[in-house]
Amino acid sequence: MEVETELFAALLASLIGFVLLFILPRARAQTNARMTKADNMNKGRQVKQCIKSLILDNCDASGTPDVIIVGSGVAGSALAYTLGKDGRRVHVIERDLTEPDRIVGELLQPGGYLKLIELGLEDCVEKIDAQQVLGYALFKDGKHTKVSYPLEKFHSDVSGRSFHNGRFIMRMRAKAASLPNVQLEEGTVTSLLEENGIVNGVHYRTKDGHEHKVYAPLTIVCDGCFSNLRRALCHPKVEVPSHFVGLVLENCQLPFANHGHVILGNPSPVLFYPISSTEIRCLVDVPGQRLPSISNGEMANYLKTVVAPQVPSELHDAFVSAIDKGQIRTMPNRTMPADPHPTPGALLMGDAFNMRHPLTGGGMTVALSDIAVLRDLLKPLHDFNDSPALCKYLESFYTLRKPVASTINTLAGALYKVFCASPDEARTEMRQACFDYLSLGGVFSTGPVALLSGLNPRPLSLVLHFFAVAIYGVGRLMLPFPSPKRMWIGIRLVLSASGIIFPIIKGEGVRQMFFPATIPAYYQSSLLR
Numbered sequence: 231m232e233v234e235t236e237l238f239a240a241l242l243a244s245l246i247g248f249v250l251l252f253i254l255p256r257a258r259a260q261t262n263a264r265m266t267k268a269d270n271m272n273k274g275r276q277v278k279q280c281i282k283s284l285i286l287d288n289c290d291a292s293g294t295p296d297v298i299i300v301g302s303g304v305a306g307s308a309l310a311y312t313l314g315k316d317g318r319r320v321h322v323i324e325r326d327l328t329e330p331d332r333i334v335g336e337l338l339q340p341g342g343y344l345k346l347i348e349l350g351l352e353d354c355v356e357k358i359d360a361q362q363v364l365g366y367a368l369f370k371d372g373k374h375t376k377v378s379y380p381l382e383k384f385h386s387d388v389s390g391r392s393f394h395n396g397r398f399i400m401r402m403r404a405k406a407a408s409l410p411n412v413q414l415e416e417g418t419v420t421s422l423l424e425e426n427g428i429v430n431g432v433h434y435r436t437k438d439g440h441e442h443k444v445y446a447p448l449t450i451v452c453d454g455c456f457s458n459l460r461r462a463l464c465h466p467k468v469e470v471p472s473h474f475v476g477l478v479l480e481n482c483q484l485p486f487a488n489h490g491h492v493i494l495g496n497p498s499p500v501l502f503y504p505i506s507s508t509e510i511r512c513l514v515d516v517p518g519q520r521l522p523s524i525s526n527g528e529m530a531n532y533l534k535t536v537v538a539p540q541v542p543s544e545l546h547d548a549f550v551s552a553i554d555k556g557q558i559r560t561m562p563n564r565t566m567p568a569d570p571h572p573t574p575g576a577l578l579m580g581d582a583f584n585m586r587h588p589l590t591g592g593g594m595t596v597a598l599s600d601i602a603v604l605r606d607l608l609k610p611l612h613d614f615n616d617s618p619a620l621c622k623y624l625e626s627f628y629t630l631r632k633p634v635a636s637t638i639n640t641l642a643g644a645l646y647k648v649f650c651a652s653p654d655e656a657r658t659e660m661r662q663a664c665f666d667y668l669s670l671g672g673v674f675s676t677g678p679v680a681l682l683s684g685l686n687p688r689p690l691s692l693v694l695h696f697f698a699v700a701i702y703g704v705g706r707l708m709l710p711f712p713s714p715k716r717m718w719i720g721i722r723l724v725l726s727a728s729g730i731i732f733p734i735i736k737g738e739g740v741r742q743m744f745f746p747a748t749i750p751a752y753y754q755s756s757l758l759r
Contacts, residue, residue, distance in 0.1 A: 295321035296614060298432055298446040300419045300459065302327065304335060304395075305580030305597040306452035307402035312349050312605050314412035321444055322406065322414045323434050325453075329396040333476030333513065333559050334588050336505050337363065337490065338391045340379050341634070341684020342595030345602055347388075354405060358397035361504040363390030365679065367486040368665060369542060370494040375669040376486055379683050380676040390591075390683065392490075392503050392511075417442070422449065422462055422576060428617045429575035447614035449576045455564050457582035464578055465569040467737075471587065471646070472498060472517040475529065476559040479510040482548035490591070494665060495540040496651040499589060502545060512549060515563070515589070517650060524558050533558075563587055565643065567737040568635070572625055574617040579604070584635060587646040592638035595684040599634040603627060629746050634687040636738040641681055641692055643734045648699075656722035663703030663723075674698075689743045693731065700727035 297313055299306050302324035310322045338346070338355070346352045365378035381388055407414050416437055423431040423443060431445035451459045460466050484491055484502060491502040498515040505511045514537050522528040533553050541549045568584040580597045607627055614620050648657075648664050668675050678695050680686035704720040735743060 295319045295413070295444070295446040296448065297321070298323065298444060298449045300432060300449065300451045301325075301453035301580070301582070302403055302406075302414060303330070303399060303452065303454055303580065304402065304594050305601065306450075307399060307406050308346075308349060308351055308598060309450060309452060309579065309601050309604070310406040310412050310414075311351060311402065311409065312601055313608070314406060314409040315350065316605065316609060318411065318608075320406075320409075320412045321446065322412065323417045323419055323432065323444075324414065325416070325418045327403070327414065327416045329400050332395045333474060333511070333561050335395040335398075335594060336392055336511055337503055337591035337594075338393075339591055339595045339683045340381060340384075340388055340390050341687070342592075342598050343388060343391055344384075344684075345595065345598035348602055349598065349605075351402060351405060354398060354401040355391045355393060356401075358393050358401060359506040360391045360393035360398070361506065362488050363392050363490055363503065364488045366490045366492055367484075368492050368494065368668060370662075370665045373665075374485070374542075375665070376489065377668055377675040377679045380680050380685065389488075390490075392505055394505055419453070419459065422451075422459060424575075427574065429573055430617075447575065447617060448620065451576065451578050451582050452580040453582050455581040455585055460578060460582050463570060463573050463576055464583065465571065466566055467569065468564055468566045468585075470519060470562045470564055472515050472563045473521050474561045474563055474588065475514040475516055475521070475533070476561065477512040477514075477533075477549070477552040478505070478557065479512055479545060479548040479552050480508060481551075482510060482545055484510060485542055485544050491542070492649070493540055493542070494649055494651075494661065495537065498650045499646075500537060500540065501589070510545070510548070512545075512552065515646075515650075521560055524560070529558055530554075530556075563589075567639070568628065570628060572621050574621040577604075577624060577627070584639070586639040586642040588642075589646045589649070590638065590642040590682050592642055592682070592684065596631075596635045596638055599684070599687075600627075600631050603630045629742055632739070632742045632746060633689065634684060636735075636743045637681055637687040637689050637692050638684060639738055640689065640731065640734045640743075641678075644696060644731050645682075647730045654722075654726070655719050656726045659703050659707060659719060659723050660700065660726055663706060664699050666706070667699045667702050689735075693735075696731050697724075697727060700724050 296318040297320050299310050299320060299322045302310065302322050306322060306324065310320050314320045343352070346354065364381070365376060367374055367376045379389065403414060406412050417434040419432045419434040421433045422429045423433055423445070429449050430447070431443060432449060433441065433443050435441055451457065451463060453459060479502070484504065488504070493500040498517050500515065501513040502510055514533065522532045530553050534550060538546060538550055564585045565587055566585040570578060570583070579600055581593065584596065586592060604627055607624060607630070648660055651661070652658060668678060677691065681688070681692050681695065700723055703723050707716040707720045707723070741748060
């Protein structure tokens with residue numbers, strides 16, 4: 231019923247869009263006072279000490295593990311705690327247990343926060359000066375609109391969260407290490423151990439150079455976007471459509487408090503969001519494989535001459551000041567559809583398994599959702615020693631994860647292409663139509679933002695809204711009256727929209743996305759008897 235309502239509303243937009251075009255949603259901004267930066271540094275030191283102490287305490291008590299987890303980032307740490315809480319003996323091997331310092335993985339969508347609550351990890355966003363995020367503000371050509379998350383049905387604490395990625399991970403590591411059956415160890419996994427086609431452990435090297443082997447019936451690889459083990463477990467098709475250039479702005483306020491800000495700039499989007507009570511993260515998307523050089527000043531010049539004029543006036547001076555400080559960092563934006571080849575004794579998760587463009591901040595939501603799915607699958611099993619049967623049983627994991635993962639992945643890829651500037655008239659019209667469609671308010675904004683936030687992971691709803699934007703764009707072109715040129719641009723707009731979304735859907739798997747009932751949800755085997 232809800233999908234039919236959204237479809238009717240979306241089609242109605244194309245007929246009455248010229249009236250609704252001037253409707254702008256208004257919402258009240260909320261502000262939250264948070265602890266100071268100095269307090270967070272002290273908390274961070276305490277967390278590190280706690281982890282070291284817990285690791286030492288757990289080393290001798292762990293015994294032979296049920297599960298080996300490679301990597302202790304967001305996915306690995308959350309998974310270790312989740313399985314450990316269910317009574318599994320877990321051995322986590324992480325290359326570097328010091329606090330990470332990254333420019334991505336800093337925005338958790340409301341859907342991801344709900345998964346955090348479901349996994350019992352919601353306290354990991356406390357005591358790190360995390361900021362509530364209530365929606366987005368979009369800026370284009372001097373105009374702006376604000377879209378809020380549809381949170382009316384949830385507890386007041388439910389919202390997005392933004393924070394320093396390293397602080398969040400250290401809290402999760404401490405939480406996992408607090409369990410007596412979870413062992414965290416610092417080491418570099420160099421290879422998977424196999425016997426007769428079954429993975430039965432890993433080979434790793436500790437910091438002091440010693441080589442070790444550890445065995446377990448199930449090995450889960452969560453070693454991130456630069457994984458060196460994924461080739462043994464999937465068919466990686468990694469693409470790098472762009473890079474993020476990261477800055478931290480200080481001594482300024484966002485135009486809309488507690489909101490992420492998206493500038494539909496030229497040539498591509500610019501993001502701003504708070505990561506503490508005193509800091510704002512800026513991520514400038516630079517399309518293509520080549521980045522301007524930081525060392526010779528080319529990057530600073532690009533940011534000042536191309537990007538700075540498009541930044542809202544409230545942030546302009548702080549943006550230029552951050553450039554002058556010279557602390558410019560970069561990160562490749564990688565995409566990779568999930569394409570596993572089921573391997574007895576092993577499983578991929580997190581960015582090692584599946585990546586999407588980070589524009590929409592959906593990576594952690596997908597990872598936490600995957601962990602919840604895997605937990606529910608493994609919970610009824612007494613042991614994991616029948617590796618071939620376990621592998622067959624876990625094939626359902628790839629289908630059960632699809633509603634959340636495919637919705638967020640597809641939306642991330644499609645929005646990035648729509649939000650980038652283009653010399654093509656049809657793409658330009660699609661970009662403007664998207665901005666105006668979200669500006670309409672009501673179902674036109676809450677529908678798409680519910681998809682983006684992980685609150686309504688429905689692939690069909692995503693496709694309907696995407697083509698409603700295209701139809702709305704065609705309707706705009708027909709006003710005040712159609713002409714052959716406008717009609718031709720409208721046809722190309724629909725073709726362009728199809729060319730954007732259908733390849734992404736194909737990569738995600740049409741059958742898994744839209745017809746999951748044709749694939750067994752659970753594999754009934756002797757494992758459940």
